[in-house]
Amino acid sequence: MEKKIRVLVAKPGLDGHDRGALVIAQALRDEGMEVVYTGLRQTPAQIVNAAIQEDVDCIGLSCLSGAHNELFPEVVRLLRERQADDILVIGGGVIPQEDIPFLESAGIAKVFTPGSPTKDIAAFIRQRVQPKSVNVTKPPKKIAHIGIAVHSIEAALPFYCRVLGLKLLGCEEVAGEQVKIAFLEIGESRLELLEPLGPDSPVARFLTKRGEGIHHIALEVDDLEQRLSSLKENGVSLLNDTPREGAHQAQIAFLHPKQAGGVLFELCQHPGKVRRAGADE
Numbered sequence: 401m402e403k404k405i406r407v408l409v410a411k412p413g414l415d416g417h418d419r420g421a422l423v424i425a426q427a428l429r430d431e432g433m434e435v436v437y438t439g440l441r442q443t444p445a446q447i448v449n450a451a452i453q454e455d456v457d458c459i460g461l462s463c464l465s466g467a468h469n470e471l472f473p474e475v476v477r478l479l480r481e482r483q484a485d486d487i488l489v490i491g492g493g494v495i496p497q498e499d500i501p502f503l504e505s506a507g508i509a510k511v512f513t514p515g516s517p518t519k520d521i522a523a524f525i526r527q528r529v530q531p532k533s534v535n536v537t538k539p540p541k542k543i544a545h546i547g548i549a550v551h552s553i554e555a556a557l558p559f560y561c562r563v564l565g566l567k568l569l570g571c572e573e574v575a576g577e578q579v580k581i582a583f584l585e586i587g588e589s590r591l592e593l594l595e596p597l598g599p600d601s602p603v604a605r606f607l608t609k610r611g612e613g614i615h616h617i618a619l620e621v622d623d624l625e626q627r628l629s630s631l632k633e634n635g636v637s638l639l640n641d642t643p644r645e646g647a648h649q650a651q652i653a654f655l656h657p658k659q660a661g662g663v664l665f666e667l668c669q670h671p672g673k674v675r676r677a678g679a680d681e
């Protein structure tokens with residue numbers, strides 16, 4: 401079954417009329433979306449909190465008080481600050497035509513003026529939120545590795561080496577990600593133990609939030625750059641638009657876990673096998 405699109409309809413600012421907002425909320429429900437309504441007189445911070453808590457795909461802001469030029473961009477700014485800017489923001493209400501270019505440049509995806517058919521609003525949300533089926537020509541080649549977050553590689557290794565009997569291939573520090581990685585060979589794949597090198601490391605944040613455990617699954621591909629641009633074109637949200645350097649000189653990029661039921665997937669491409677110096681051709 402397809403996941404329902406979740407929309408937060410929000411009334412920022414001081415105006416006291418929500419008939420229009422309620423009409424939109426009902427219309428989007430009729431279109432099969434799940435709609436949460438914040439009620440009147442919300443601050444941008446309250447709206448962003450509610451959007452994150454309710455895990456919505458889209459925020460529809462409605463403002464009649466004339467303060468849209470301050471309130472709407474503030475919502476977008478706070479979403480960015482909370483790293484939730486994958487949430488689509490649209491606006492409506494009494495908005496003069498001449499303010500629309502400013503609002504759109506401030507990150508409001510689209511402004512609907514009074515009289516816009518609710519079908520159009522629903523179609524716009526659907527088109528922007530639901531990834532179209534992506535035409536990927538071939539599946540990834542294999543599971544390259546499973547990344548496991550640990551507080552200390554040294555403390556974790558005895559289980560992997562002595563209990564599971566896996567072979568430690570080596571350790572490497574990836575400065576860009578502030579992480580130290582231990583590679584354990586398992587058939588064609590690997591387990592990677594990830595230890596944060598500092599409090600700003602994404603792995604440190606993961607450990608604080610969720611504790612030790614599986615952090616990500618990495619899928620091997622051989623067309624990373626093209627694949628990323630095709631995913632992006634198809635509206636799939638990515639944590640990295642372009643490849644970045646991972647361990648073993650691999651090029652890597654992460655997909656946003658939101659669309660994968662909370663699982664963080666990495667796509668990685670390893671450079672062609674490096675010949676050892678002096679080895680026969």
Ligand code: CO
Pocket residue numbers: 545547592616618666
């Ligand atoms: Co990885």
